[in-house]
Amino acid sequence: MTLKVRDEEDVLESNLRYHRAQGVDFFVVTDNGSVDRTPDILRRYQEAGLLHLIEEPARDFEHRGRAWVTRMARMAATEFGADWVIHADADEFWWPVGGSLKEIFAAVPDPYGTLLAPRPEFVGRPDGPGSFYERLVVREARSRLRPKIAHRARPDVRVGRGAHRVRVGANPSEGKPQPRPPGRAVLRAVSGEPATDQPALVPAPMWPARILHFPLRSYDQYRKRVEVNLFGGFDETPRRRELRRLYEEGRLPELYAGLVLDDAQVASRLREGTLVADHSLRDFLADCPDPLAGDGRRPATPQHDVEAELAAIRLDAMSTLARGEELETRRRGKRNQRLKRLKAKQRELREQARRLERERNRLDARVAALESGPLARARAAASRVIRGS
């Protein structure tokens, strides 16, 4: 499993403990300059030989995040003998249905190379005693964020910053044949070329896991997250400017209160069915020993309602895929329009430039005529004489 972390002390230990118990053999972690207890937690796992740590303290995740994730994914293949590489953030817990995480990955048939998992969010609740997983037990029924992926380990993968996408050797400079639709049959020169362009890392038509996602855990954590967001070297955007203004006006607590749902809101949304109660992580962690200290015992993943759960995740996955597809189609439309606008503007400006150039030629000729006529020559001669005297 690969993780990119920054100041994750309130979730990180649970995350490593949980995934270790689910069968993750090894962690590759990039620490992006944590200043809280995060390094201590990582060191313990490192000393136990369960974790490889890469330190990237520079504040440039926004631009180098993709390279970091890709490096971790490749390392997993080349140095740590991975079969599957699972990408997560510290607040994301891959929850398998119908077996442990290890079992569900082992069950993916051979030709398939990526597993996609929807990522519903647990809603923020008012601060209180207990760890985040004890307090946060209500999540979205259907996820809205983009799903994340796990993939078979390969030394030539490229993973997007958010680990939503993975590809293999898709860089034209690497000169590999690219899988592409062959185009209209009638226009094709030769049919039935050998299947050298079989796509690699084919997505599996099964969705046996969901990612339990805990982005809002306490006011303290929220404030830190906002500070990272504002001062962590990210590009300035209108939203970020607005957030910065609110932050500077000291209105963060107010903002947080707006994000957190109270009991009545939770109850009504549970009734509507837009939220569901989900105690799975709480129950699992309550019974999960520290893998570095315990007896190696692992709690069993609960096996009830497997079919219904799988059906729910499947629908969630298909919905997020459809949403992505629709979004992509619209964006493509917008991009094409923008390109058209740019081209039209270019034509217009070039036309204008031509007109002005013609004007320049005319002026040029006129100046030359004015400056080289007999009068101008006489004037020039006179001024030479005057200057000479």
Place this chain on the structure above:
Amino acid sequence: MKLVMTLKVRDEEDVLESNLRYHLAQGIDFFIVTDNGSVDRTPEILAAYQRAGLMHLLDDDSPDYFAMHGEWVSQMARLAATDFGADWVIHTDADEFWWPVGGTLRDVFAAVREPYGVLFAPRPEFIPRPDGPGAFHQRLVVREARSRLRPKMAHRAAPDVVVSGGGHHVGGASDEAAVRPPGRLATDPYSGPAPPLRFVPAPWWPVRILHFPHRSSAHFMRRMEQYAIDDSFPDSASVRELRRQRAEGRLQERWAQLVPDEEEVEAGLRDGRFVEDHSLRDFMSGCPDPLADGGVAAARRYAVEVAAAVPGERREGELATLELEMMEATARTNAARQRQRRRNRARAASSARRLARTRKRLEQVKGDNRRLKRRTDAARSSPWRRLAGAVSQPLARLRHRGGEDG
């Protein structure tokens, strides 16, 4: 449940009758067809189905096939919902046959559970063979083992759908809120649950589209002519190549290159690139004409018998292959899309750079012009010039007058 199939056709006499007969037998209730100016027997075939009350025909002989086809397909899809009570709308071409696995086409669509609303189907191509006697489905019985083209889809009927020209994608006009992704929680307030999407693809793929793009040299040549003269096609390298070959009279040669010889077919079958597929041939050999008396019922009964005769284990194997085909197509589409996105981004960037260069050039010329203007004005307003003007004007007048006198 009502299944409506949409087709856009142009000179399809060699496949069209088989297509309509086949799909009617499989349980399609009604066809909506756009005829884009056919000049062969196509209109006759359509007229027979129209007379039987099985078809709504739209004529559009506009020459802009490529520019228009998205519009046509969307229009037909909407009509299916508003005027013909469709539950499902299936988009296809005349050379595409929706082959169901596990029942008839009707059974397959009836089995799609809510809230799923889109059914995708991979679309392997049959390999072109030398001309010979018999219908295309009798001669063409070897196809790609796994499809490489983009899958096509059928969707539940809705009066406001937007369908892409190839029938590869469906969207609804009113889904803006459902598709917009939420922001990150640290920067954006929780916006509540997303409204459900209307067109969620079903996670199973019980249909393969048997696709016969190359049927005979005559058909191929005709199609090539259409492509070569149709200006609405994007001016791609392959279209340019086609036009060049046409100008050089080398289209026949192109067809010859396209058709693999026996040896190549054997090799493809051995190494698993190709598979034999007689399903359409066998089906068509016994399929009653639905336009004969009691024909529709007889044809439907026939399709049910054919479906029931497929052994269970073969069905399972087929479904597993279809699943893999579909997933590969997804991977291929994703890769192509990423490439396209990169290319578009590069194009936009170079476009912007060009624009900036032009702007600079513009500024430069404007500056030049301002300078030249100043020089002109200076030259004009110099004392010498004023003197010259004072002298030259009366002189010119004199000269002018002299000219009149002469």
